[in-house]
Amino acid sequence: MTPQLAIFLVLAAIAVAGAVNVILQRHPIHSAISLITVMIALAGLFLLLESEFIAAVQIIVYAGAIMVLFVFVIMLLNAGAEERTNMSRMARYAGVPLAIFLLIELAYQIGAATLSMTPQPPAAEVTRGLSMLLFQDFVFPFELTSILILIAILGALVLAQRGEGVPAKGGQQKIS
Amino acid sequence: MPISYYLALSAVLFGLGVIGFVFKRNIITIFMSIELMLNAVNLAFIAFGRALGQLQGQVFVFFVIVVAAAEAAVGLAIVIVIARNRQSLNVERINLLKL
Structure with missing residues (x-):
C-alpha cells in the first residue's frame, strides 16, 4: 500500500x-x-x-x-x-433501502467506468497556470462573478433588514 | 492510484447530500446538504482535471466556490426571514403555497 x-x-x-x-x-x-x-x-x-x-x-x-x-x-x-417526525411507512421501507442502493450503485458505476483513468504527470507551477487561465481566458466570467457577489450582498441586505411593522423580538425561545 | 477512487468518493458524498436533502426537516440542515453536494462536485472536477492533465477543472471549482458563497449569503437571509415570519425552521410548517 x-x-x-x-x-x-x-x-x-x-x-x-x-x-x-x-x-x-x-x-x-x-x-x-x-x-x-x-x-x-x-x-x-x-x-x-x-x-x-x-x-x-x-x-x-x-x-x-x-x-x-x-x-x-x-x-x-x-x-x-430538529423535531422528530415518524417517517411514513413508505419512507421507512422503501426510501431508506433505495437511498443506500443509490449510494452503492452510483459509487460502483462511476468508479468502474473510470477505472482506466490514471493521473497525468502534474503540470509545473499549478497555481501560476491557474492564475494565467483565470485572468486571461476566463477574465470575463471572473468579472461577472464580482457583479454576482454585489447582487448577492444587496439581496441579503434587502431580505434580512427588519421591516417597518415588525417589532424587535426579545426572548430566548428556541426555534425548531 | 487511479482517479476512480476519488470519483467513487465524490459519488458517495453527493449521494449522502441528496439523502440529507430529502430526509432532513430543518431548513438549515437541508441547506447544508446542498453545500455537501457542491463539495462532492468540486472533488469530481479536480479529479477529472488531474486525470486529463488540465487546469480548467480547478478554474471551475473556483467559480463554484464563489457561487456557493453568494448562494449561502442570499439563502441564509431567506432562512432568517422565514424564521422571523413563521417562528419555525421545520419545512413541514412552511406550506404557504399549499392549497
Missing part, C-alpha cells in the same frame, strides 16, 4: 463519516461542525491531487467564511433540535 493510498483512505473515511454525521445529527449546530470536518478532509484530498490553491481556498472560504455564516445564523436564530 503506497503512502498516498493510505492518506486517501484516512481522509475518505473522515469525509464519509462526517457526511453521515451531518444526516444523523438532529441539532443543526452538530451538523454544521460535522460539515466543517468534511470540508477540511476534502481540502486534504485536494492537496493529494496537487491543487494547492484550491485546497487553501477550500479552507479559507468554505470552512472559514461560509460555514461561519451558517454557524452564525444557527446561533442568531437560537435553533433548537
Whole structure:
C-alpha cells in the first residue's frame, strides 16, 4: 500500500463519516461542525491531487467564511433540535433501502467506468497556470462573478433588514 | 492510484447530500446538504482535471466556490426571514403555497 493510498483512505473515511454525521445529527449546530470536518478532509484530498490553491481556498472560504455564516445564523436564530417526525411507512421501507442502493450503485458505476483513468504527470507551477487561465481566458466570467457577489450582498441586505411593522423580538425561545 | 477512487468518493458524498436533502426537516440542515453536494462536485472536477492533465477543472471549482458563497449569503437571509415570519425552521410548517 503506497503512502498516498493510505492518506486517501484516512481522509475518505473522515469525509464519509462526517457526511453521515451531518444526516444523523438532529441539532443543526452538530451538523454544521460535522460539515466543517468534511470540508477540511476534502481540502486534504485536494492537496493529494496537487491543487494547492484550491485546497487553501477550500479552507479559507468554505470552512472559514461560509460555514461561519451558517454557524452564525444557527446561533442568531437560537435553533433548537430538529423535531422528530415518524417517517411514513413508505419512507421507512422503501426510501431508506433505495437511498443506500443509490449510494452503492452510483459509487460502483462511476468508479468502474473510470477505472482506466490514471493521473497525468502534474503540470509545473499549478497555481501560476491557474492564475494565467483565470485572468486571461476566463477574465470575463471572473468579472461577472464580482457583479454576482454585489447582487448577492444587496439581496441579503434587502431580505434580512427588519421591516417597518415588525417589532424587535426579545426572548430566548428556541426555534425548531 | 487511479482517479476512480476519488470519483467513487465524490459519488458517495453527493449521494449522502441528496439523502440529507430529502430526509432532513430543518431548513438549515437541508441547506447544508446542498453545500455537501457542491463539495462532492468540486472533488469530481479536480479529479477529472488531474486525470486529463488540465487546469480548467480547478478554474471551475473556483467559480463554484464563489457561487456557493453568494448562494449561502442570499439563502441564509431567506432562512432568517422565514424564521422571523413563521417562528419555525421545520419545512413541514412552511406550506404557504399549499392549497
